Every structure is written in C-alpha cells, then in structure tokens.
Amino acid sequence: MRCFYHANRDASGICPQCGRAACRACLRDAGSIVICPNCADLRIKATEAASRQHLNDRQAIINRAKRQISVSHVVFIAAFALSASGIAGIFLRGTPVHAPLSAHISGIAFNGLTGSLSVAYSVWSMYWGIPPFWRFLMRARARMGIMLVNPFMWIGFFFLVMVSMIAGVYASLFGSGIFQYIKRWKLAVGRF
Numbered sequence: 001m002r003c004f005y006h007a008n009r010d011a012s013g014i015c016p017q018c019g020r021a022a023c024r025a026c027l028r029d030a031g032s033i034v035i036c037p038n039c040a041d042l043r044i045k046a047t048e049a050a051s052r053q054h055l056n057d058r059q060a061i062i063n064r065a066k067r068q069i070s071v072s073h074v075v076f077i078a079a080f081a082l083s084a085s086g087i088a089g090i091f092l093r094g095t096p097v098h099a100p101l102s103a104h105i106s107g108i109a110f111n112g113l114t115g116s117l118s119v120a121y122s123v124w125s126m127y128w129g130i131p132p133f134w135r136f137l138m139r140a141r142a143r144m145g146i147m148l149v150n151p152f153m154w155i156g157f158f159f160l161v162m163v164s165m166i167a168g169v170y171a172s173l174f175g176s177g178i179f180q181y182i183k184r185w186k187l188a189v190g191r192f
C-alpha cells in the first residue's frame with residue numbers, strides 16, 4: 001500500500017480519521033492518535049476557529065457590559081437633570097419668602113442638589129436592580145407554563161409580580177443596584 005500523499009513511498013499506517021494510508025514522514029502525532037497531514041491541518045483550523053469564537057464571545061460580553069454601564073450613566077444624569085429642573089421650576093413659581101436672598105438661594109441649592117442626587121440614585125439603582133428580579137419572574141412564569149391557562153393561577157402570578165417588584169425596588173435602593181454595577185465593571189474589564 002502506498003502513501004496517499006507520496007505515490008512513491010510505502011504507507012506505514014492508516015489515518016483513523018479519514019481512512020487514507022500515509023507514510024512515516026506524513027503521519028502526525030495528535031495526542032492520543034496518529035493522523036494524516038490533511039486531517040492534522042483540519043484539526044488545527046478547527047482549534048483556531050474555536051478559540052476565535054471564544055474570543056468573540058468574550059468580546060461580546062465585554063461590549064454588552066460597557067454599553068450597560070454607559071446607559072446607566074446617561075440614566076443617572078437624565079434623572080438628575082429632570083429632578084433639578086423640576087425643583088428649579090417649583091422655586092421659580094413659588095411665592096417669595098421674606099428671607100435674605102443668599103440664605104434662600106443656598107438653601108434651595110442644597111435641597112435641590114441633595115434631592116436631585118437621591119432621585120438620580122434611586123432611578124439609577126433601579127435600572128440595575130429591577131432586571132434581575134424581572135428575569136426571576138420570567139423564569140417563574142416559564143416554570144408555571146401551561147398552568148397559567150387557569151385564571152386562578154394568574155392571580156397567584158400577579159401577586160408574585162407585585163411582591164417581587166416591591167422587593168426589587170427595595171433591594172435596588174439598598175445595595176443590589178451597586179452590586180450589579182460592580183459586577184458589570186468586572187465584566188467590562190475582562191475579569192471573568
């Protein structure tokens with residue numbers, strides 16, 4: 001039997017992958033088996049494609065995390081601006097109070113700043129904290145599945161929605177929003 005790749009050489013083995021005969025010079029050690037040069041090339045290409053795919057998947061996770069972080073910053077700024085303009089509007093339409101103007105302005109500025117910051121923090125933390133609760137709800141709904149054709153089950157599900165949304169809001173405000181934000185930062189810098 002002759003080598004498939006060298007017509008003038010005797011084969012010293014058969015490639016277990018494609019069944020072609022190959023000479024001693026052609027056969028390649030591929031870990032647990034010995035294969036022909038063509039199959040060895042295919043293996044290398046497959047490994048490269050797999051690692052490229054892995055890199056693409058990683059990059060997609062990093063890009064998604066970066067996008068979510070940017071959006072959350074926009075949400076924070078927008079909520080702050082809306083709240084601050086609302087407070088400024090109330091101040092401008094309010095009746096004049098007989099107090100030194102400077103005290104008035106500094107008081108409004110301080111209240112406006114702290115008020116707007118807390119509004120912005122609340123909205124921002126819910127941007128991060130509500131989605132995990134929402135996903136929990138959707139998984140619960142998927143598990144309930146066919147049972148939801150029963151109208152009484154909808155009452156139960158509605159109750160679950162109310163409870164988990166309220167829980168989601170409180171959890172967001174008291175740290176789960178910050179936790180989610182830090183988690184995304186770790187993803188964004190590739191620490192996973």
Ligand SMILES: [Zn+2]
Nearest residue numbers: 015018036039
């Ligand atoms: Zn082969």
Ligand SMILES: [Zn+2]
Nearest residue numbers: 003006023026
């Ligand atoms: Zn050969």
